[in-house]
Amino acid sequence: LPGQVCLAEYQSAGRGRRGRQWISPFGSQIYLSMYWYLEQGLSAAMGLSLVSALAVSDAVKAHSNIQVQLKWPNDIYLGGVKLAGILIDLEGQALEPSHCVIGIGLNLHMPEEAGKLIEQKWTDLQSHSKVKIDRNALSAQLISCLRQRLHQHQHEGLVPMLDEWHANDAFLNKRVKLITGQRVTYGICRGVNNQGALLLEVDGQVKPVYGGEVSLRMDE
Known part of the structure; x- marks a missing residue:
C-alpha cells in the first residue's frame, strides 16, 4: 500500500545517486524506504525529491528543533555540510x-571509523543536539511528515511548497558550479521552478536544469 515503510538497521550495499556508496554502519543512523503510488504516471514524479527533502526538514525541526538547509535536487545540509540524502527509484510509464x-x-550518530570512509564533508544530527536523539521517535516523525508531504503533493502539486523550499535553499542566490558528466557550468542558483527544476543563471540568462546525472556544488 502507498506509504508502507521499510526501516533497516544496516545496509550491506547502501547507495546514493550517481552509483556512489552510502556508508551504512549498524544501528546508528536512519535508513528508510517508503513505497508510493503515482496514479498519474511518472509525469507526477516531478519534484518528489524536493517534497521528500521538505519532509526531512519538517521531521528534524519537529523532533529536535534544528533547522536544516536543502540542496537541489536531493540533499539535506546542516552547518554547510551533508546530513542526509534522498534516492528515488521509479517504475512505470509516463x-x-x-x-x-x-x-x-x-546521519544520526556516525561512528568515527565509518566516518573516515566517506569521501565528502558530512555531519550527523547528534553533533548538533544537546540532548540524546531518540532514533525510533525521529523515525516515526519522519514517516509521518513524509506521508503528509506526499499527500499534499498528490492533491496540490509542488507549487504550494516552493516558498518553504526557497526559504531553506542552501544555495539560493549563490554562485555555484553545475557538473554534468565531464562538463562544468558556472552560474548563480536562482531557486527552482514549478516543476522542481533548478533555475541557473548563466551570463544573465536563467535556464531550467532538470534532474539526471548532475552535481550542484558551491563555487568557492
Missing part, C-alpha cells in the same frame, strides 16, 4: 499508473 520507492539516509 502516463500510466506507476510506482516509486523513496529512500532516505540520515
Whole structure:
C-alpha cells in the first residue's frame, strides 16, 4: 500500500545517486524506504525529491528543533555540510499508473571509523543536539511528515511548497558550479521552478536544469 515503510538497521550495499556508496554502519543512523503510488504516471514524479527533502526538514525541526538547509535536487545540509540524502527509484510509464520507492539516509550518530570512509564533508544530527536523539521517535516523525508531504503533493502539486523550499535553499542566490558528466557550468542558483527544476543563471540568462546525472556544488 502507498506509504508502507521499510526501516533497516544496516545496509550491506547502501547507495546514493550517481552509483556512489552510502556508508551504512549498524544501528546508528536512519535508513528508510517508503513505497508510493503515482496514479498519474511518472509525469507526477516531478519534484518528489524536493517534497521528500521538505519532509526531512519538517521531521528534524519537529523532533529536535534544528533547522536544516536543502540542496537541489536531493540533499539535506546542516552547518554547510551533508546530513542526509534522498534516492528515488521509479517504475512505470509516463502516463500510466506507476510506482516509486523513496529512500532516505540520515546521519544520526556516525561512528568515527565509518566516518573516515566517506569521501565528502558530512555531519550527523547528534553533533548538533544537546540532548540524546531518540532514533525510533525521529523515525516515526519522519514517516509521518513524509506521508503528509506526499499527500499534499498528490492533491496540490509542488507549487504550494516552493516558498518553504526557497526559504531553506542552501544555495539560493549563490554562485555555484553545475557538473554534468565531464562538463562544468558556472552560474548563480536562482531557486527552482514549478516543476522542481533548478533555475541557473548563466551570463544573465536563467535556464531550467532538470534532474539526471548532475552535481550542484558551491563555487568557492
